[in-house]
Amino acid sequence: MFKVFAKGFLGLAVALVMNLPTMSAAQDASNDTLISVENPWARASIGMSRPGGAYLTIRNDGKDTVSLVGLRAEISGMASVHETRTNSDGVSSMTPAEDIAIPAGGTVALEPGGYHAMLMQLQSPLVEGETFPLTLLFSDGTELEVNVPILGVGARGPEG
Amino acid sequence: MGKAAKFIAIGAVAIVFALFIGWWQVDGPGAGPVSGERPLPLTAMDFNLTDQDGADVSPASLIGQPSLVFFGFTYCPDVCPTTLSDISGWLDDLGTEAEDLNTILITVDPDRDTVETLAEYVSYFHPQIQGWTGSEDQIADAAEGFRATYEKVEGADGGYTMNHTAGVFLFDATGRFVSIIDYHEPREFAVPKIRRAMQDRAEGAES
Numbered sequence: 386m387f388k389v390f391a392k393g394f395l396g397l398a399v400a401l402v403m404n405l406p407t408m409s410a411a412q413d414a415s416n417d418t419l420i421s422v423e424n425p426w427a428r429a430s431i432g433m434s435r436p437g438g439a440y441l442t443i444r445n446d447g448k449d450t451v452s453l454v455g456l457r458a459e460i461s462g463m464a465s466v467h468e469t470r471t472n473s474d475g476v477s478s479m480t481p482a483e484d485i486a487i488p489a490g491g492t493v494a495l496e497p498g499g500y501h502a503m504l505m506q507l508q509s510p511l512v513e514g515e516t517f518p519l520t521l522l523f524s525d526g527t528e529l530e531v532n533v534p535i536l537g538v539g540a541r542g543p544e545g
Numbered sequence: 546m547g548k549a550a551k552f553i554a555i556g557a558v559a560i561v562f563a564l565f566i567g568w569w570q571v572d573g574p575g576a577g578p579v580s581g582e583r584p585l586p587l588t589a590m591d592f593n594l595t596d597q598d599g600a601d602v603s604p605a606s607l608i609g610q611p612s613l614v615f616f617g618f619t620y621c622p623d624v625c626p627t628t629l630s631d632i633s634g635w636l637d638d639l640g641t642e643a644e645d646l647n648t649i650l651i652t653v654d655p656d657r658d659t660v661e662t663l664a665e666y667v668s669y670f671h672p673q674i675q676g677w678t679g680s681e682d683q684i685a686d687a688a689e690g691f692r693a694t695y696e697k698v699e700g701a702d703g704g705y706t707m708n709h710t711a712g713v714f715l716f717d718a719t720g721r722f723v724s725i726i727d728y729h730e731p732r733e734f735a736v737p738k739i740r741r742a743m744q745d746r747a748e749g750a751e752s
């Protein structure tokens with residue numbers, strides 16, 4: 386469910402320019418990436434003044450490590466990956482995350498209490514039952530657009 | 546030893562070990578805050594706040610029933626909705642058992658979290674969850690009693706966020722501090738801790 390695959394745009398463009406016979410040729414390129422996203426979800430927002438949060442799992446079936454370097458979303462004037470940390474005194478804080486490396490054959494989850502997609506300056510409310518497009522930007526140039534289902538304000542995970 | 550006997554023996558050891566780990570984390574030395582000071586008993590706290598209905602509340606409002614108290618703010622996209630959802634799940638698990646458990650969110654962001662804002666926000670979660678706010682000084686007084694800390698941090702977008710103590714404080718019906726449920730603690734640990742605080746109430750009532 387909600388599994389989206391993306392080819393590196395760069396690889397595709399190079400393949401077309403070089404007039405390689407098929408697209409599968411580009412897929413076989415050694416530095417190619419095959420990144421997919423599973424179980425995206427966001428909580429509905431209450432109005433537009435508060436930042437929204439979204440979660441998902443990234444899988445890297447390529448041969449090389451790739452990093453998530455940024456986010457873009459029309460619904461947010463400022464989308465970025467944040468990390469929640471809780472220190473030994475039990476104090477939680479939220480800061481912009483560094484680039485997140487996803488090793489070849491590995492997964493990284495954006496999930497409550499860890500990483501989240503922070504959607505600041507909402508341009509429209511996140512309405513339960515709707516979806517919105519979120520683009521993930523990777524270190525190899527891959528741009529992967531995901532449709533994120535919006536669950537209830539009190540959702541606990543991708544199942545609601 | 547026969548194969549079956551060996552199997553049973555290993556199983557028994559595993560069960561005893563699991564029970565020990567459970568005891569350690571729920572009732573044993575593993576319980577309570579890892580570091581920092583423990584909250585005062587509610588009877589020793591001194592603060593005045595306003596609840597989501599506009600009523601005056603104080604620590605005395607919590608005495609007589611066991612209580613879950615935690616700090617947060619409604620502009621928080623991750624920790625606070627996760628905590629409120631977790632607590633809603635615990636309350637669902639406890640069902641009628643938890644009917645008279647005080648469950649209180651105290652905001653650390655009174656500038657944005659007015660009575661009306663909090664009332665709307667908590668209405669999206671379990672109906673038992675209340676939202677308390679007050680002036681900056683009143684919030685500071687409350688945090689002091691719970692030995693909770695918070696700090697305003699400017700964000701990149703010109704807004705701000707709040708760092709804050711994220712654990713859930715558990716008190717028995719007499720106001721005695723029982724334990725902390727850590728942020729995002731699995732419900733198999735959280736729910737027994739709440740049951741224990743509620744048992745303390747039963748014992749307190751008998752004595």
Ligand SMILES: [Cu+2]
Nearest residue numbers: 467479503622
């Ligand atoms: Cu954030």
